[in-house]
Amino acid sequence: MDSASGDDGPTAESVGPSSLTVASTPVAPPTDIEAEPPAAVGLFGERVEIARRYVEALASDGVRRGLIGPREASRLWSRHVLNSAVAGELLSAGQRVVDIGSGAGLPGIPLAICRPDCEIVLVEPLERRTVFLQQIVADFDLTNCRVVRGRADDVVDECGGADVVTSRAVAPLERLARWSVPLLRIGGELLALKGSSAADEIVRDGAAVRALGLVDLEVVSVGHGLVDPETIVIRGHRISASARAGKKRSGGTRRR
Template structure:
């Protein structure tokens, strides 16, 4: 068990990254260190590194998100990267998509406590379950959800034409991207790249795999069809238990 006393001091970089939203970022960090740990949403060992490894690492994703777009954070968990992204980018409209009830309850509490209800929507469900009900978005984000190929199968179908998936990855980014090329092509991805963000704020910089879809919805239809087949066969889901 952990509590806010285990939180390290607010790092200098946090002021630069969060700016005027820093008080809300501090409040969110406290909720992660206390409530999220108590409910089993994050491990207590993560508390001492919440700022560098989690909040700042996620917030710098805002460097590569286009202005004023709709974002869906797939498998949002305890709100990473969706909540930090909302704090640094108030111009975005963000949906936190999460299948587990105890996590969606926490996310709803966080959005209300931080006054983000007008910007952030919490949706309980899996990506394949909200196809056709969730309006297509410009950007899908994800962090530590699944290997890239599997993640793309869930996230890419949620995109509108010319939308992009931004997946926060670690050292395995290049290897995962190489292994996923064929699957990404089938999903309608036309462009991929690996981007480093937050070089002036986090060490090491955060690694983002960027996958951009084209105009043709063929890949999206393929993914939706596959998701429906998986549900009928009882094999649907993200494969994560929380």
């Protein structure tokens, strides 16, 4: 779990095998929902009401379904929704963005709200999460957004050729690149929302990631004056195909 994304963002299991988990007892929605920061209107403009409804959905249905922790209600805006939305400044008009391990919709849903000029594809294997995401997309009439259920390495035929692949707190950089690179077109861009250890990840995994065809790795900060701390993103570009990228894992035991 990446420290910048709170305690309840998507994890590496978000792109692993699908399983349906049902809470044994009902969870009451939290009452201490964070007040809307002034930056919300600046980021979402005339679509801020959709963002407000999304925050309400996370704090109620999202908590009941176990997609977001009750403790996160006090920082849903600042730590989660705005933290995700500010990455929209790195997108260009008309781009197709694939968000892997989307979980409760972060960063994909905030990006779909603030960047209606882009197509956002939410990739998530877990049924309880995809049901929630499909409901959000339908209820909020997010016509620029769709949900695909599956693991990242199983949806390349359907979702490949993307201009941008995003993720938030999904996995360490090398593993994340293995899932992301096959979904990118040549020249496409990885935007991985990370925490304060982002630069260390590039040092540790840089050579392996470059071998996958992802180069020009850099750490960028976005959201100056809008979120505190600013959102940290690892950015890289795909320059070639690689036999290693997207190679199926075999053997061993996976956590469920």
